[in-house]
Amino acid sequence: MSTPASKTDFAAVSRLSADIDLFAEGKATGFVRVPHSVHRSAYGWIPIPIVRIKNGDGPNVMMQAGNHGDEWEGQIGLGNLIREIEPKDIKGRLVILPSANFPAAMAGQRTSPIDNGNLNRSFPGNAEGTITEQIAHFIEHVLLPSFDYSFDFHSGGSSLSYIPSALAPRHADPEGMKKVVGMLKAFGAPVSYLAAAPQGGGRTFTSASARQGVISMGTELGGGGLVTARSLKVAEDGMRRVLSHIGLLQGAVPPPSPTRLTELGGDDYYVYASDSGLFEPLVDLGDEVKSSQPAARIHFHDTPWRTPAVLPFKRDGLVLCKRVPARCERGDCLFHLATDTTG
Numbered sequence: 001m002s003t004p005a006s007k008t009d010f011a012a013v014s015r016l017s018a019d020i021d022l023f024a025e026g027k028a029t030g031f032v033r034v035p036h037s038v039h040r041s042a043y044g045w046i047p048i049p050i051v052r053i054k055n056g057d058g059p060n061v062m063m064q065a066g067n068h069g070d071e072w073e074g075q076i077g078l079g080n081l082i083r084e085i086e087p088k089d090i091k092g093r094l095v096i097l098p099s100a101n102f103p104a105a106m107a108g109q110r111t112s113p114i115d116n117g118n119l120n121r122s123f124p125g126n127a128e129g130t131i132t133e134q135i136a137h138f139i140e141h142v143l144l145p146s147f148d149y150s151f152d153f154h155s156g157g158s159s160l161s162y163i164p165s166a167l168a169p170r171h172a173d174p175e176g177m178k179k180v181v182g183m184l185k186a187f188g189a190p191v192s193y194l195a196a197a198p199q200g201g202g203r204t205f206t207s208a209s210a211r212q213g214v215i216s217m218g219t220e221l222g223g224g225g226l227v228t229a230r231s232l233k234v235a236e237d238g239m240r241r242v243l244s245h246i247g248l249l250q251g252a253v254p255p256p257s258p259t260r261l262t263e264l265g266g267d268d269y270y271v272y273a274s275d276s277g278l279f280e281p282l283v284d285l286g287d288e289v290k291s292s293q294p295a296a297r298i299h300f301h302d303t304p305w306r307t308p309a310v311l312p313f314k315r316d317g318l319v320l321c322k323r324v325p326a327r328c329e330r331g332d333c334l335f336h337l338a339t340d341t342t343g
């Protein structure tokens, strides 16, 4: 961000800065520096890895993972992309932030060990706030405005597991819808889903992208705190296909892969734990279920002679997401569904 125009603008200026030029030609690797003065390092900074690859004119694209630190396919896939793609392979500018909430990624946690901040609930951020709020502010106000497209590679994290999926927010205008559906089809995850259009005050990276006029797409690639060869292949092939689709990546890409286009609606798509106890799933990922069909039993292992609670699905749908740990507490998400759509 440029020098403040007046004293009153000062609070909006990020303390964070990249130590590479994000607009220069060629390939450069470096760090976004987050000043962080602590006992072991009085004048130190947190190093968030960042990479720029640029070759002339073309789309401006930002790819990000590690928004939640314990979601790994995107972080590994973007690492591979960084090492494999050279300026000659693209037209335009690609900036990659593979571990956006770097303290969370280094701790293997969803949230930051420094301030418990959930980056994807911290936008638009605060230049004078906590470390996580400062990262969110930098991403939304310093990085995002210069891009045409943004990609945010999530996974289910430690507590959830997904059928490898890609997602995009609905757009009010048909042209925007056509663009994101085209991107989802190019990415080619086994399932794609359309989510509700972001609200103006939304706290997510998707909302931040919409506020900054950037077309965005995301993923939920797997989860459970682990990586499989299959989920990583979905991530890596999808990254290359969608970068080719939007005109950045040149040359051959992996062959097309069909996707099942679905949507996510309101509360009736979700099953939440009604009690604390042990979660017994009665269906698996990929099952087609009916309204009122039992989804789970909650066992009371402190009083195992009690009859377990039985929780039904509230509508028909495809089981897209499932809780991983057996131990659950009231309010934990156990399942969510998706339903087919034509767009």
Ligand SMILES: [Zn+2]
Pocket (backbone or CB within 6 Å): 067, 068, 071, 120, 154, 155, 157
């Ligand atoms: Zn996530």
